[in-house]
Amino acid sequence: MKKVIIIIIVFISFNAFAEKIYKRTYFENGTIKAEGWLENNQKTAFWKFYFDNGSLKKEGHFSEDKEIKYWKFYTKFGTIEKEGHFTNGKKTNWWLFYDSREKINHKCQLKDNQKNGFCLMYKNEKLISASKYKAGKKIKEWTTFASFKKDNKLSDLK
Template structure:
């Protein structure tokens, strides 16, 4: 008995208590009783990993929070579990590359965003093939190209990273 108790106490002290680090695990439910959302609250602010659900029980979105702001990589899904969009958040705003999907769950376009606006390149696809490229500054379209050769004549391909 004593060795098992000693082992458990040592393990707890060594690994720490995850609930102390992340706060309290929160679950919210729809009036139907189905799970609506779940994740960590620390000082009444969303933190760490959160998952949201459609009323049919399928995942609607998932990602991380830091002090009630979305951060890092997030994924969004349709009510039928098809990908809808996914990308990076920084300080609660969409940033960097984002993927947007069509109704079949195939990539429709991917865009560079800054503070929630298109800012950089946006690549548009048709039947999973690159159809055109657009360039945006502060949400306004500057130009669109329909061939890779015309695009590369005017742009640095390394900017697509």
């Protein structure tokens, strides 16, 4: 019976330390700086971060204090700046980058925080060029869709 009680006490104690809490931090001027969930003193689940003027800076998910899943980033004026995927705290997959009018300026495939794959450049919502990168270094560029199609399959853009 003593062993059962000790196991129950240990189990209850462990659960108390693993409690998930909602945390808010503030700038000196009193506006909110960040808000989200902490578990075992590490960021987890959904978080939002703000500029000191109160506008949203970025938002996304954490797991064990590392960015995961899909994130969005904004300018101080509240317009979208970029958005994309994180895996284990590193930028991966396709990322979209916007101009000041919130139109896509370019989109790139990333791996481990650097360009790795294709980058497509746009002007006035029209594709104007494409580049291919490997480990952050440009290895090829195309300025016409015909030349791009000649060297690549469209399925390569997935």
